[in-house]
């Protein structure tokens with residue numbers, strides 16, 4: 589059932605990510621840019637959360653601060669009980685390697701490796717054993733079974749993004765961050781990827797956060813969080829394309 593846009597965020601029990609009073613200011617002196625202006629946000633475990641908002645509203649900055657790619661100016665971020673904002677660079681590298689999955693708009697596959705090798709690359713680099721059962725489960729969910737020996741150039745854009753999705757999920761990360769994951773795909777490949785993200789949440793219990801500009805993509809989420817001018821404008825549960833469009837209009 590679709591619900592209305594609310595300005596106050598409903599409490600989340602057992603969140604996987606907790607953000608408190610987060611600010612990020614770029615530059616100094618007369619060139620100060622307040623990109624995040626006090627964000628309080630919990631991300632639900634085992635949910636697909638979409639982050640939306642106009643260009644420049646702070647979506648990327650928020651994601652980068654959550655995973656420690658940008659240092660916050662003030663405030664705290666916790667991922668599955670680990671406080672990201674107090675970590676040293678070496679701890680952040682380990683956190684991103686062992687506990688976070690990333691899916692980018694541009695796939696970011698290694699051209700000389702086949703699909704199977706691309707999926708297992710992060711584990712190979714970390715010297716970690718691949719859990720066979722998880723590998724088979726993820727490859728089946730993503731529908732890549734007969735393409736594992738192909739290199740990226742032998743795959744369509746949609747298939748390449750499925751490889752990138754499998755790579756992000758195979759290590760059972762605490763949370764997967766997807767930055768405009770369907771931005772480079774046609775409508776049929778887009779539907780495949782969104783269906784996969786949905787299934788990974790519903791059947792594998794994966795927690796996923798997706799930044800998107802597309803109301804159609806956001807409608808696949810359990811919850812849409814809308815940012816504006818570096819602040820949280822509100823949220824929408826069980827979104828539909830139309831309720832997302834209304835929520836974005838509400839913020840104007």
Ligand SMILES: Nc1ncnc2c1ncn2[C@@H]1O[C@H](COP(=O)(O)OP(=O)(O)OP(=O)(O)O)[C@@H](O)[C@H]1O
Nearest residue numbers: 614615621623641642643644645646647648649650
């Ligand atoms: N490295 C940086 N140095 C200075 N300003 C920055 C930097 N990165 C982002 N900003 C500024 O911070 C604000 C938020 O940018 P951000 O990229 O997070 O927005 P966004 O919502 O992700 O936008 P888009 O949808 O266009 O990707 C913008 O005003 C942007 O110009």
